[in-house]
Amino acid sequence: MLSTLDDAKAAGVVIDWEQIDPAYKKDITAFLDKFTDALHYDDKQLWLCVQPGQDLDYIDFEELSDNIDRYVALLFDETSDIDSPGPLGSRPWFEGWLHVLLENTDTKQWIVALGSYGYDWTAGAKKAELISFPEAMSRASYAEIAAATVTGPGYNPSFSYTDADKEHAVSFLDVVTFLNQLREVRDAKAGGIAVYRLGTEDTAIWDSFNVPADFALDNKTRPLLEVLRGTDTITDVGDGEIVSVDETRSDGMRTIAVDGEHYLTAEYTKFPQFPTLYHQGAGDEHQVAITFDDGPDPEWTPQILDILKTHNAKAAFFLVGANAEKYPALVRRIVNEGHEIGNHTYYHPNLALCWPEHIRLELNATQLLLETITGRATTLFRPPYAADTSPSRISELTPLNIAQDLGYLVVLENIDPQDWAKPGADIIVQRVKQQRRDGSIILLHDAGGDRAQTVEALPRILDYLYARGDSVVPLSTLLGTSRDGVMPPLQGSGRSLSRVVSGTGFHIYHVVEEFLWAFMIVATALVVVRTLVVIWLASRFRRREQREFAEPVSIMMAAYNEGKVITATLEALRTTDYRGEFEIIVIDDGSRDDTAAQVEEMARRDQRIRLFRQENRGKARALQRALLLARHGIIVFLDADTHFQPDTLRQLVQPFADESVGAVSGHAKVGNLRTFIARCQALEYTCGFNLDRRAYTRWNCITVVPGAVSAMRKARID
Template sequence: MARRTAGRRPMAPSPAKAHRAARLPGRVRTHWIVLAALLVALALALAVQGYTQHLAGIGDDSASSRDGAAGVPASVLNGGPVVDARTADVHTARPADRTLALTFDDGPDPVWTPLILDVLEAHHVHATFFVVGTAAIDHPDLVRRMIAEGHEVGLHTLTHVDLGKAPEWRRQLEVQTAQRALAGITGETATLLRPPYSSENDAVTSGTWAAMQSTAADGYLTVLSTMDSRDWSRPGVAQIEQNLAPSGTHGQILLMHDGGGDRSETVQALDEMLTQDAGKGYRVTTVGDAVGIASMRPAPESEQLLGTAFVWGMGASGTVVDVISWLLAASGIVTLIRAVLVVAVASRHHRLARRGRRRRDVPLLPEITEPVTVIVPAYNESAGIEAAVRSIAASTHPVEIIVVDDGSSDGTADLVESLGIPGVFVIRKENGGKPSALNAGLRAASYEIVVMVDGDTVFEPHTVHALIQPLADPRVGAVSGNTKVVNRGGILGAWQHIEYVVGFNLDRRLFDLAECMPTVPGAIGAFRRGALLYIGGVSSDTLAEDTDLTMSLCREGWRVVYKDDALAWTEAPATLGALWKQRYRWCYGTLQAMWKHRGAVVQGGQAGKLGRRGLGYLLVLQVLMPLFAPIVDVFAVYGLIFLDPVRIGILWLAFMGAQLAMAAYAFRLDKERLAPLWTLPLQQLVYRQLMYLVVIQSVFTAMAGLHLRWHRMERYGSLSVPATNQR
């Protein structure tokens, strides 16, 4: 045992000391308010779209509310098709003799409405169009054309809902929003309303009558029909003409459709019918003109403003949903490509590793047998430092162990010295942060190859020897080992175990073959001492000193590789709070490193591979995708409520199946038991959300220009080397 004292060289300041910026609680919490507001706005947009597009819709007009006519006045059942129930004394009206009021429901439709308008214009005839609010919002120019060409516009609710079956709140919503849409599009309001699925007077049910009374209280006249073309069933042009052929001289209200499906027969039948009716002396006109009322009036300015805002909001919500749908498709494609890519690359990496080489064009390398220096930075690591040092000292490869006590207050240095293990040296220094501790150990190292290991990590006997072998290749400047979670008991431990095996290790295999490794983890990494000294040692510019160091080596032209059989066992956070702190620091530090080394994107050689491959991968998979994850979750709820929940469930099960297959393969490569994978579905529902919230917090912190302090993880004293057959 020996003691070494750090030199008088000024210590690199710790991140906490270098960035003495006060964190204002109000500012820090602002991003959660922004996120909540965005999610609420998104949920509102999705709710609007779900309601208007999926809770109702234009359907078969034969489907009516057959709940009896109890309570319906005889004057309605036996009266005219225009019903005025605005007073207790109900009145009805019908067109004058030889007058045909021509009406169209379910539009406007971008294909058929213009053709119908062309036919009407050719015959110099005006008609009444009962428009569906959502269709009018989608095609406002057609509604404006109706008004400009002298046609009459009435309401057919917002989403074509059966008012006879709808509760009162929905009746009000459907009619008022349809009116608001009309006011926003045309600047006018309508008095005429035709309930969807209504027909003639004698078909009015109790529910429909209740709806007619409810809307009459708001000033609406209900327009029924006397002759139904039944064009929605596409019976043929001749049959449509026959259905609309008037008998006698009584005035009629004719029902046709300009939306809701293929209306080619309607267009042709309309042209022929108008030619015949004109020859028989019938006058074809609008409902209002047929019964002698002016059904449309200019909307007050306030109504126009509200209507314009409503139409704009509906359009914006539709655009949001469309954009999200495209982004979801893109993220799904990216996720699929990533899964296929990492599995294929991992398979190749495994095959090449079994042959003792990474690439077929690289010859077998000589074995490294020279001693190495192992640097263990330690700050209050008394809970696990003994296990860490003893495991390293038991290495089959000759090692020099330097424990750098970075101002510990728990007797860490005294504990290491009391072990009396030959070849173990202790450096005591004032607290300066992990980078300064590593630099102190680097300066004191006796050998060219150094291994850096955290104080909460233990090695297996063969780890050091396996880890350093790739450094026999003169192009390699650093080697990442395979970090394992030692405290994997409990569901949180199992989730982190899965993440290490499936997430980190599969990615490292990909980075290895792509020659763009962004991080050699602090838990286990081997380096060329000369390369580290050349780049100035370990920098304190970021909170992810391991990522910063790795990227610096890559930018200097060094290759960084992965050794999957060099195993290190580390303690993972045992509580959600501790996990949050650790991952927050990791993510924020990684963002700092990515920003610091952004210039690699335009460089060539090894630096360019890091910039364009490694940084690109991190940006898409570890920043942008997590930022988009809350939207995915909100959209999933939207799908369960408004879309087909069975299809959504099948898609989720397919996604989970793919995740399980990839995880099982990763576990097989790492020779792990599959038992923890039962927690994977729960990981997707709980752990995943925590991880993307960490990314969101980190991104907002970085954008706000706030500086994060170093978060030291709590130690639990659970370090021991698991038996190989227990992995």
């Protein structure tokens, strides 16, 4: 344990034991002394929780007080969840136990835990439901409770209501009980307080710590305690795992006062409303429904149906539209064998991440498909993924609300053995056994992967349920309705226009998506084939036989604002090893820098360079003019920033020794590789010249020569 504490960087241990036999008092004392010594040696603390009642008998306070660092007095649960309804921490009970525990002790050694939660007792139930303060408010609002009070002598609020013909009694602790108890704790000079339990508390307690002992509330504090804010906290009302959603929020009000005994009192005059999930379908104590998600699947669904038929059990199958479209015969078999079907969307997306229009499209398309296959509609819906079925944020209520607006009953679950993770059949069965008391709807899967473990576990789950006296029933039974009530047969051929339109739109979308996928696959395949062909052709490229060629050549370039580079370009041309006559024609296309001056300076030194000027009309017009001025039949094109190597001109025009050659493509390389774009361009040039044009040469199908470095016969373009 010490090693675990070190790994967690914990400061110590809190021990909370229950139902310890007082006969072991000496053994417990010896153990705690030894445990505390080990913790203290490691510079850690031990706190011991103390529960009022007979459970105190095992604690030897006199022996332990010198060793235990803190006692935590759990001064709540006066009436536990297994008792008959009553107060959770009445004034006489709280103050009596506070006095008993702290009397003749070092009060600074005591931490007093104050409650802030509630219990909802249902008549006839074995155990109350632990609820939060917001849930107590929601239930009072739902039941239209007129008022609730916090008054003496108990100073504990409570109310009762009726739901589904069952009587409920609710007791809860709020900021008023908290302040009354906090004052007593401070008067007793205890070492501190704790709050049980975080997440269920009346959040006003966090604004109450500075309230004075006489409870004189200033104008700033009073509204914080009296106004009950309807926040985004999601509450639950009712029993069962089939829910409806109400996103209504509104503030409530309570009036706080001080009575004649100087204790705080309160009257709840309006209860706040929180976003609420209203639950139904709890069914009888021994009724349980089995549901399957993600199907149908041609391998696993038939095996599951066979098992259910053997055990004479009916289940609910929440179908994915895309799977139902592929295997309509399985959908019909599910319905024909007496099972119920539900909507599980078309493509199984996480609806919390989808636009509302997308959610409606998913549900409507699946509904239309199921109607077409079975002749029945379905009112059952289960959203994919646990994020949707256990909402903790307002945004996660949206899919449920949309489904509700479309007329669906949202089916959740509380028994989830997580068979999708394939933990093994034994673990799946064990988890169902452990969670059976938590709910009445079991979630399993008949598709979405290898479901062999689910198939293996299902007969054992059914045997276990029957052995404990459970009845496996359809969801309609839990709801107290009929199969036709949750899966109404279609009347004639009537279908709503909106569903037909959205279903048709979804199918068009589906077809387009399938086409695009097919197009992408075919296009990728063609690109791969083309690349392989080009590589093969390029590998067979052979240079032409070198023959002497020294005919006159006209070299031409268009220049616009190329003053920084054009001198170097011309110098590279002048150093060529080409033995034939050549001229260099430069068309200055209206440059605004010193391009023309640079060229004129070069022309004075080399008569082969000729400069012509024109207004800016673009590169194409500049080269057209250069062609008109050319004196020779072989034309070489280059850009003003293209630097020829000494043998470039000779290698470029040599193929013209063959009279059938009309144009020659040069091989350009990127000179400046300092930027990412330049490196990408270099890769493009490498592929274009070393692969594409060599391959095209083999098939004599070059259609383009680069303007940066190329040559052609003037006669071919005149």
